[in-house]
Amino acid sequence: MYLYNSLTHKKELFKPNCPDVVKMYTCGPTVYHYAHIGNLRTYIMEDVLEKALRYTGYNVKRVMNITDVGHLASDADTGEDKMVKGAKRENKTVMQIAQFYTDAFFEDCRKLNIKRPEVVEPATNCIDNYIGMVSRLIENGKAYIAGGNVYFDTSKLGQYYVFNDHDEEDLAVGVREGVEEDKNKKNRNDFVLWFTKSKFEDQALKWDSPWGVGYPGWHIECSCISIKHLGADLDIHCGGIDNAFPHHTNEIAQSESFLGHKWCNYWFHVHHLNTDTGKMSKSKGEFLTVSLLEEKGFDPMVYRLFCLQSHYRRNLVFSWENLENAKIAYEKLVSKIATLQDDGVVDEAAFNALKERFTNALNADLNTSLAVTAVYDVLKAKTNDGTKLAALKDFDSVMCLNLLQAAQSLRQKQKQVEESSADPEIDALVLARTEAKKAKNFAKADAIRDELKARGIEIIDTPQGTKWRKV
Ligand SMILES: [Zn+2]
The missing domain is CATH 3.40.50.620 (HUPs)
Known part of the structure; x- marks a missing residue:
């Protein structure tokens, strides 16, 4: 290395x-x-x-x-x-x-x-x-x-x-x-x-x-x-x-x-994590903690990915918008992994080629942004899903982004969505929320989400549109 x-x-x-x-x-x-x-x-x-x-x-x-x-x-x-x-x-x-x-x-x-x-x-x-x-x-x-x-x-x-x-x-x-x-x-x-x-x-x-x-x-x-x-x-x-x-x-x-x-x-x-006003410290501006990120709806894994996307010897600029982009990237990654079907077969040659790319990234002065690219390469690779899942599991022993666990729990949720019986009233509320969001009326969208939550309904945004499930 x-x-x-x-x-x-x-x-x-x-x-x-x-x-x-x-x-x-x-x-x-x-x-x-x-x-x-x-x-x-x-x-x-x-x-x-x-x-x-x-x-x-x-x-x-x-x-x-x-x-x-x-x-x-x-x-x-x-x-x-x-x-x-x-x-x-x-x-x-x-x-x-x-x-x-x-x-x-x-x-x-x-x-x-x-x-x-x-x-x-x-x-x-x-x-x-x-x-x-x-x-x-x-x-x-x-x-x-x-x-x-x-x-x-x-x-x-x-x-x-x-x-x-x-x-x-x-x-x-x-x-x-x-x-x-x-x-x-x-x-x-x-x-x-x-x-x-x-x-x-x-x-x-x-x-x-x-x-x-x-x-x-x-x-x-x-x-x-x-x-x-x-x-x-x-x-x-x-x-x-x-x-x-x-x-x-x-x-x-x-x-x-x-x-x-x-x-x-x-x-x-x-190197430093900066905000747009300069070096982050406890004495100036918003005191950014993991708990605050969670309160604002960010999984700590999103912050981990945000850090890994950049090289450790570069200053990294934090903003809520940048973190939002990392969240979108994380959710996309997880939803793609959730579509992989484990066929239990690992093609050794394909696996080793993927692993080599990942290892090379780490060996190049811990280039974690290239290592993240190697994760995307797995998803694009022309090989079977079993090989892809084996490679992702292997990489995540270093990245530790909970990629497979998150994909598993997304699959679980999607299954529950499918199993939930149709309810026209809930469907109408979910649709109203989607439209409020499109119209950038976030206050209304959040109010509907809260109402649904009070009725024991969780909303899940998926690549196939907004779904819901009873919790
Ligand atoms: Zn010391």
């Missing part, structure tokens, strides 16, 4: 350190609020990467942290701790907030068919590991104590900016926030490994350390959790592109200074 490596700025043939198992680390969520769908795009693409690696024959051991301490509002060392902010907002304790939003995150993942990594470790579980790493960094002269905090000394590195394709704006992160410079830092990019002089009196979680009672900086957790579970050599580190600097840059600085050798070979960064 060829993958783009942010560290070398090239597509490279992927080769794990040990042929038996790929060691993969994923930066997990900061659990102070619901995940927005921009964050979830990153987790969807990382999930596809893991499944594609498994599909092409690797075992994968994947580890994810859960940030429940130390992540300050600016991503650098300024602003309020996000967890403390969340706890205040909801008048709960930090641990209550952490538990609630960790559960909410994995519920979103479940809905989006994102596999839970083998190891999920909350940052607050590994305090001794951080103390161990920070102690070593002080001993070998890579860290210093100033004003009560422990800082990493970036001037001791041969090279600090390892991902030179992050943009200028990201580099100015500490300055951009408009928060006062930390006078304790010897160099502008030095970062906190351990806080003791917190100006936030209400920081809830504090631990004893050789440098006084305090709490860890944000970056140290990923280095320690990765090394704890995956050892000193990591194959792939993943995350959103906005984490390349400062978070991943700092992870590399401290991990390699601690280990004394190169730490991670491949860096996989997923």
Whole structure:
């Protein structure tokens, strides 16, 4: 498999350190609020990467942290701790907030068919590991104590900016926030490994350390959790592109200074989900969550397809209209699959040709939009339905779009429609709704749908027109 490596700025043939198992680390969520769908795009693409690696024959051991301490509002060392902010907002304790939003995150993942990594470790579980790493960094002269905090000394590195394709704006992160410079830092990019002089009196979680009672900086957790579970050599580190600097840059600085050798070979960064007003974030505009998509009538699988239709290294523009297009595409795909009749016969040669196209798409730097095209190719292929269904099932072990399940349930519904006895009154209402829709009188169409729903009738839009069934 060829993958783009942010560290070398090239597509490279992927080769794990040990042929038996790929060691993969994923930066997990900061659990102070619901995940927005921009964050979830990153987790969807990382999930596809893991499944594609498994599909092409690797075992994968994947580890994810859960940030429940130390992540300050600016991503650098300024602003309020996000967890403390969340706890205040909801008048709960930090641990209550952490538990609630960790559960909410994995519920979103479940809905989006994102596999839970083998190891999920909350940052607050590994305090001794951080103390161990920070102690070593002080001993070998890579860290210093100033004003009560422990800082990493970036001037001791041969090279600090390892991902030179992050943009200028990201580099100015500490300055951009408009928060006062930390006078304790010897160099502008030095970062906190351990806080003791917190100006936030209400920081809830504090631990004893050789440098006084305090709490860890944000970056140290990923280095320690990765090394704890995956050892000193990591194959792939993943995350959103906005984490390349400062978070991943700092992870590399401290991990390699601690280990004394190169730490991670491949860096996989997923680009932004934007809205038409710019980068999606929790602070601006509509807060887009999986639940909101569902409230608006979008199956989470439609969002997964929307993400797969575009390459992970391109910014993706979200709008309700774009999502509506993905919904139409998904429903068309499912209704076509629903017409396939399983004859139980698989033509090996035809199957392998289809599979090769799909595998080539994955191997070309995880080109999921080509992989989606390979799904359409199956439907167009001149082969029997049994072969097509076998190929679709095979592909969906990576895509995880529930294509066959959705087709099955559509067939079920269509059967029930056929079995429902004709009812002229219902037929008339269904017709009135179709006409209201044609006339773009959506309020009337929705009112009729609601009335039918109250009478236990579900409307199903099919390629053969609108049908109904008793539920
Ligand atoms: Zn991280």
